[in-house]
Amino acid sequence: MQKITSCLWFDSNAEDAFKFYTSIFKNSKIGKVFRYDEASSQASGQPEGSVLTIEFEIAGIKFLALNGGPAFKINPSISFFILVKDESEIDRLWKKFSDGGKVLMELNKYDWSKKYGWVEDKFGLSWQIILAEGDIKQEIFPSLLFVNSAFGKAEEAIKYYTSVFNNSKIESIYKFPDNENAVMYSDFILDGNLFAAMDGPGEHNFQFNEAISFIIDCNDQTEVDYYWNKFTADGGEESMCGWLKDKFGVSWQITPKILVDMLNDKDANKAKRVMQAMLQIKKINIAEIERAYKGK
Numbered sequence: 001m002q003k004i005t006s007c008l009w010f011d012s013n014a015e016d017a018f019k020f021y022t023s024i025f026k027n028s029k030i031g032k033v034f035r036y037d038e039a040s041s042q043a044s045g046q047p048e049g050s051v052l053t054i055e056f057e058i059a060g061i062k063f064l065a066l067n068g069g070p071a072f073k074i075n076p077s078i079s080f081f082i083l084v085k086d087e088s089e090i091d092r093l094w095k096k097f098s099d100g101g102k103v104l105m106e107l108n109k110y111d112w113s114k115k116y117g118w119v120e121d122k123f124g125l126s127w128q129i130i131l132a133e134g135d136i137k138q139e140i141f142p143s144l145l146f147v148n149s150a151f152g153k154a155e156e157a158i159k160y161y162t163s164v165f166n167n168s169k170i171e172s173i174y175k176f177p178d179n180e181n182a183v184m185y186s187d188f189i190l191d192g193n194l195f196a197a198m199d200g201p202g203e204h205n206f207q208f209n210e211a212i213s214f215i216i217d218c219n220d221q222t223e224v225d226y227y228w229n230k231f232t233a234d235g236g237e238e239s240m241c242g243w244l245k246d247k248f249g250v251s252w253q254i255t256p257k258i259l260v261d262m263l264n265d266k267d268a269n270k271a272k273r274v275m276q277a278m279l280q281i282k283k284i285n286i287a288e289i290e291r292a293y294k295g296k
Contacts, residue, residue, distance in 0.1 A: 010067055209251070
């Protein structure tokens with residue numbers, strides 16, 4: 001089961017985005033759709049009844065699209081690798097993503113790949129498409145780019161993340177030939193989920209923000225407390241509704257499974273009470289949420 005889900009923040013066009021992505025990839029499907037109720041509408045300024053979140057899968061990988069408004073914009077600090085075995089498939093994907101988008105690195109042959117390109121699609125999401133020569137363990141996975149003041153911290157972050165999550169390991173770390181303190185490329189496993197990380201030299205007009213966050217699917221309060229306390233005690237920053245930033249500026253949502261179930265309850269009054277309770281707290285307290293759910 002996928003432990004960590006990438007959450008993509010959109011400004012009222014999440015529906016268009018997920019339809020675009022699921023039309024491109026095989027083994028794709030839509031999951032639950034959650035809409036703004038009165039409480040969440042008032043808190044966010046989004047229209048009541050409009051789509052709040054959409055669960056979807058592409059190439060068998062779970063994502064969540066969020067209509068959060070204009071507060072945050074997706075940028076290349078977090079992109080997604082696509083591993084492809086067939087060159088004609090790379091050409092197809094490149095055409096789809098570059099249409100209305102922006103090329104960040106031309107699709108070409110490079111020292112590290114016979115065929116690679118980095119493109120930002122029409123919704124602002126970045127994709128690194130690469131010809132895979134070996135076995136593909138996971139077709140799509142996120143890549144963290146450490147730039148500006150975070151440059152040179154990729155290796156520290158990789159070691160930190162793999163120490164936080166169970167079932168984790170570093171697969172590879174390649175350094176820049178002229179800078180042993182900077183990571184040219186690394187891939188690593190966090191609780192069975194594949195990630196990549198790189199240091200980005202030079203000056204950039206972007207950095208990590210809430211536009212792409214990672215949802216940790218927690219089984220109980222003990223697990224919620226563990227991740228929340230670990231990230232915040234190590235220099236992170238608390239936010240609201242289960243959100244936080246770690247010490248590197250990457251955003252996480254520490255979310256118990258039961259919260260999602262209660263928010264999707266068929267009884268609108270129960271779901272509304274849960275939403276109202278969630279909007280008032282930082283770290284999710286399951287007992288408090290359950291009291292709201294029961295109307296106590």
